Amino acid sequence: MKAIVLHNKGNADQLKFEEVETPKINDDKVLVKLKAASVNHLDVWVRMGHFPVSYPVILGCEGAGDIAEVGKNVQDFKKGDKVVVLPSITCGQCEYCLTGNDNLCKNAKRLGMTVNGCYSEYVKVPQQNLLLMNDKISYEEAASVPVTFGTAWRVLMSLAKIKPGETVLIQAAGSGVGTAAIQIAKLAGVKVIASAGSDEKLDRAKELGADLLVNYYRNQNFDEEVKYLTNGNGVDAVIEQIGGNILPRALNCLKKGGRLVTLGTTAGNKIEIDVQHFYRNNLTMLGTSGITQKEIRDVFELVKNGKLKPVIDRTFSLKDASLAHKYMEERKNFGKIILKP
Ligand SMILES: [Zn+2]
Incomplete structure (x- = not known):
């Protein structure tokens, strides 16, 4: 598959469009074929080295697409479901997760930082990192919701x-x-x-x-x-x-x-x-930093019901991720910038 891979911190030219192996899922994971990934300031900061990163990493903390494959233990989703991908994989067991403050999870893995993210054709995640879309919203809009x-x-x-x-x-x-x-x-x-x-x-x-x-x-x-x-x-x-x-x-x-x-x-x-x-x-x-899974769920319901509408500024092709980052750094956007694989 094609993906934007970050091998080192630096300017937007560090975003390399490469052929990489398509992720293989185990029994607990879901493989999502991405239709849209949203660009966040967070991605720019990650690229610049302001956060701990496991190189090489595929950038991108959120996206939306269709489920391509589900592991045997996955109960809540099936192949073909339209889903939005959430940014943090939390442990569910630490003192913060147990008190509803999972945005502060001590053992969180972050998409696009410590595990591969959504600037890609496919991403693998556990099912708790997915929310079901409906037909009232586009992939671009859904990808704009979590962060x-x-x-x-x-x-x-x-x-x-x-x-x-x-x-x-x-x-x-x-x-x-x-x-x-x-x-x-x-x-x-x-x-x-x-x-x-x-x-x-x-x-x-x-x-x-x-x-x-x-x-x-x-x-x-x-x-x-x-x-x-x-x-x-x-x-x-x-x-x-x-x-x-x-x-x-x-x-x-x-x-x-x-x-x-x-x-x-x-x-x-x-x-x-x-x-x-x-x-x-x-x-x-x-x-504040981060968002709890509950907060994302609550606000996503309002987006699905049409009460709130993400503003999409501009869509770039995935291969042009470096242009999208430069555009964001120049503060030219009003609303979200989207990458399309
Ligand atoms: Zn935790």
């Missing part, structure tokens, strides 16, 4: 615990997580202020349902703008994935008792914050 919608669901519902009538500021609204978060927040009855670095992305955010728009590239004092837009009150919650000098200003956007969830630092990891402002206003800052 972006799963993450957006987790940060809004499990961590920020948004409630109807509240206001949330969604930073980097044009990103995959951002576009998902706008839709989830609207579905939950929350007022959305979307922020992004370009007016084009903000226009698209408005189409997705954002109520108010802030351009943090043009207005470095975007916190003052958010205060103005909320009649001086500030927002109940912020979804923050930029970091750098943006995060301290994002904290200023919160009203008393507000919650900020941080899940990415594309603009830098080290920040300086006013701790006195933080405690006097009873602010909360939560960090």
Whole structure:
């Protein structure tokens, strides 16, 4: 089969389109013929060496396709089923798995990092890493759900615990997580202020349902703008994935008792914050990485029912994975980038 293999960390040219052996499954595994794999910032970071990787590895943490073969012990799926492939193979036995926090599993194997992933014609996984699709959604849409919608669901519902009538500021609204978060927040009855670095992305955010728009590239004092837009009150919650000098200003956007969830630092990891402002206003800052299987299942149901719709920006052929990575690194996308084997 053809696959994109990473032999070493480095730039996008490290993504090699190669002929490799098609995976052989044992009695407990399922072989999926992939129809779509989605590209995530995570893949770029993996490629750059920011995570432990077992080289050589086939990149790609999520995808969708048809089941080609099932092992003897697989009960829940059969050949021909349309499925989405989830990113982490968890142990089900460690203290985190047993308490429902399987996103923190001590023994997790990660697709596209420590086991072969979805930038490929075929992938093998255990059945607990599959969810059944329906005919209402495309493979491209299904492949876009686990990481972006799963993450957006987790940060809004499990961590920020948004409630109807509240206001949330969604930073980097044009990103995959951002576009998902706008839709989830609207579905939950929350007022959305979307922020992004370009007016084009903000226009698209408005189409997705954002109520108010802030351009943090043009207005470095975007916190003052958010205060103005909320009649001086500030927002109940912020979804923050930029970091750098943006995060301290994002904290200023919160009203008393507000919650900020941080899940990415594309603009830098080290920040300086006013701790006195933080405690006097009873602010909360939560960090997160990964998504529980339950969170992915919950949000996937809403996608299958048409309540939420993944935004697909552009599709590349699998062999052009390096172009897809460059496109993502140039921040040209609004919504998901997909690879088609
Ligand atoms: Zn575990």
